[in-house]
Amino acid sequence: MEALKIYKPADIEKLISKRKGEVKFGEKVQFVSSLDELKNTSAQYVLLGIPEDIGVRANHGKPGTSKAWKSLLGALINIQVNRFNDPNKLLLLGELECKGFMQKAANIDTTDPNYLLKLGDLVKEIDQMVAELIEIIISAGKIPIIIGGGHNNAYGNIKGAAKATNAPINIINIDAHTDLRQLEHRHSGNGFSYAIEGQFLCKYSVFGLHKNYTPEYIFKEMDFSENLEFLLAEELLQFPDELNRRFQKCIENIDDSKFGFELDCDAIADFPSSAKSPSGFSINQIRNFINMISKNENCAYFHICEAAPDEMSTGQVGKTLSYFVSDFIAE
Numbered sequence: 137m138e139a140l141k142i143y144k145p146a147d148i149e150k151l152i153s154k155r156k157g158e159v160k161f162g163e164k165v166q167f168v169s170s171l172d173e174l175k176n177t178s179a180q181y182v183l184l185g186i187p188e189d190i191g192v193r194a195n196h197g198k199p200g201t202s203k204a205w206k207s208l209l210g211a212l213i214n215i216q217v218n219r220f221n222d223p224n225k226l227l228l229l230g231e232l233e234c235k236g237f238m239q240k241a242a243n244i245d246t247t248d249p250n251y252l253l254k255l256g257d258l259v260k261e262i263d264q265m266v267a268e269l270i271e272i273i274i275s276a277g278k279i280p281i282i283i284g285g286g287h288n289n290a291y292g293n294i295k296g297a298a299k300a301t302n303a304p305i306n307i308i309n310i311d312a313h314t315d316l317r318q319l320e321h322r323h324s325g326n327g328f329s330y331a332i333e334g335q336f337l338c339k340y341s342v343f344g345l346h347k348n349y350t351p352e353y354i355f356k357e358m359d360f361s362e363n364l365e366f367l368l369a370e371e372l373l374q375f376p377d378e379l380n381r382r383f384q385k386c387i388e389n390i391d392d393s394k395f396g397f398e399l400d401c402d403a404i405a406d407f408p409s410s411a412k413s414p415s416g417f418s419i420n421q422i423r424n425f426i427n428m429i430s431k432n433e434n435c436a437y438f439h440i441c442e443a444a445p446d447e448m449s450t451g452q453v454g455k456t457l458s459y460f461v462s463d464f465i466a467e
């Protein structure tokens with residue numbers, strides 16, 4: 137696959153800050169030189185970056201999600217290898233080459249009446265690459281961990297996972313938004329609508345939805361479908377002691393077959409993301425949810441998206457996402 141930049145140890149070497157007597161994650165993480173080698177590695181998890189924000193732009197959102205991958209990478213490869221962190225479990229695959237698409241998006245005149253449609257066409261091209269790659273990774277018996285990028289990439293994840301497992305898959309999405317917007321041009325707000333339309337998505341549960349940002353037509357659509365459910369952040373956060381039990385119940389409702397796990401960082405209060413909000417879950421609450429889901433054998437992939445670090449926040453964003461990844465792959 138041409139659009140994939142497969143990483144070699146030399147690609148991350150300079151980012152590792154080595155110390156005598158210590159071993160950093162990036163020194164021991166696994167690599168492959170081709171996708172064919174995936175099935176022969178002992179690593180259970182495959183890490184992939186999608187450094188784009190075209191879907192967010194096409195959804196009138198705040199760009200910057202293209203920078204999350206580098207933030208995560210710099211932090212993750214510098215965590216300590218110890219009794220809790222085993223780098224053999226993780227294969228650092230690399231990144232989808234998004235520079236060309238990002239350049240094309242930047243060249244479209246924002247006053248062009250077809251500006252959003254043209255961005256949507258680029259999103260469709262990315263969709264295709266994401267779907268192909270996720271299908272390959274899951275078919276090789278691995279669990280992809282995808283760092284976006286916008287939430288538009290949920291569509292490619294779901295399509296790829298459904299094709300690999302030969303059935304529509306279920307989804308748990310921790311998110312302030314449903315992303316069930318209309319089937320207009322492709323963008324970060326309609327990935328799940330397109331996944332339903334393509335018959336790649338079966339049961340869909342949104343955990344932590346914000347009432348203020350969900351249009352009534354979407355609430356009605358969810359009321360009418362037995363496959364769509366939501367739990368409002370407003371209700372969940374009233375009873376913090378009940379949160380884990382509620383999340384466990386949510387998992388039990390969808391883990392009767394293979395499911396994908398989506399985490400939109402705008403569900404976290406005050407977190408640098410494309411739709412940052414002062415209200416939402418704490419980082420530690422999210423870590424608890426990740427711990428609960430990571431133990432589930434039906435979890436087919438984990439997608440962390442919409443983090444949008446700037447220069448000031450890149451260190452903290454990188455550390456937060458690396459907690460999420462290391463929690464997910466822990467025993």
Ligand SMILES: N=CN[C@@H](CCC(=O)O)C(=O)O
Nearest residue numbers: 197198287313324325410411
């Ligand atoms: N993936 C994000 N989707 C949200 C974005 C909202 C925003 O940028 O304010 C949505 O379409 O509702």
